[in-house]
Amino acid sequence: MTVGVTVVGAALFDEGRLLAARRSAPPELAGRWELPGGKVEKGETPEQALVRELREELGVDARTVGRVPGEWPLREPYVLRVWTALLEPGSPAPAPLQDHDELRWLSPEEIWDVDWLDQDVPAVRRALEHRPPVR
Template sequence: MTDRTLVVGGALYAEGRLLAARRSAPAHLAGRWELPGGKVEPGERPEQALVRELREELGVEVELLARLPGEWPLARPGYALRVWAAQLVAAHPDDVRPLEDHDALRWLAPDQLWDVDWLEHDRPAVTEAARWQAARR
């Protein structure tokens, strides 16, 4: 048994581009970019949590493709991040809008991944997502 809280993130892809979401809150994270997702609730599998979180935050249905290697500690003690590659199901990337926790979205081509100011804990996950995507090309 662990006291760790698991946070799940989605490396969400559409048309070869990765979705970056800009935080609107809390104040110390606002304006920085992350992979969308959130906390796993008690009794919930991480994969279920990610599908739920992406539905709540973006109003989208996704298909999870692969868990990316790694788990990263977050700035908040006792929290750790795991990331899955995912793709949109039955939605066009231009129709995706932030519903909560974010105020802007950007779909980044592989050569644009570092054009946004990622939160520190998301940077290794973005690196893994780029490796995963490159291996699929």
């Protein structure tokens, strides 16, 4: 059983590409890349939190596909859990609205071209093993 506060991350895929978000804050994380997401609020499921966070942070409509096995410790008391997700048909293109200053869709060959946050590296590796099929 997970102890601590769950932070949800989205391995958001589109046409086989993974979305990476560059942090703009706090200063110690600025300039590094992560899977977008955020904290689960009281009364919501992790999947609901992920959909909400993607709407707030990126302005997109998305749906979760499946949980990526594993969890990764963050600063106490937080733990990162990741879900694969897809944009809903007709969703606006992602835009960096909060906490990020740049977004990049990374092809499989480009995944490691960005400086991922340390805790996101194993999560990204695992998410790639569970990517949804390209439609």
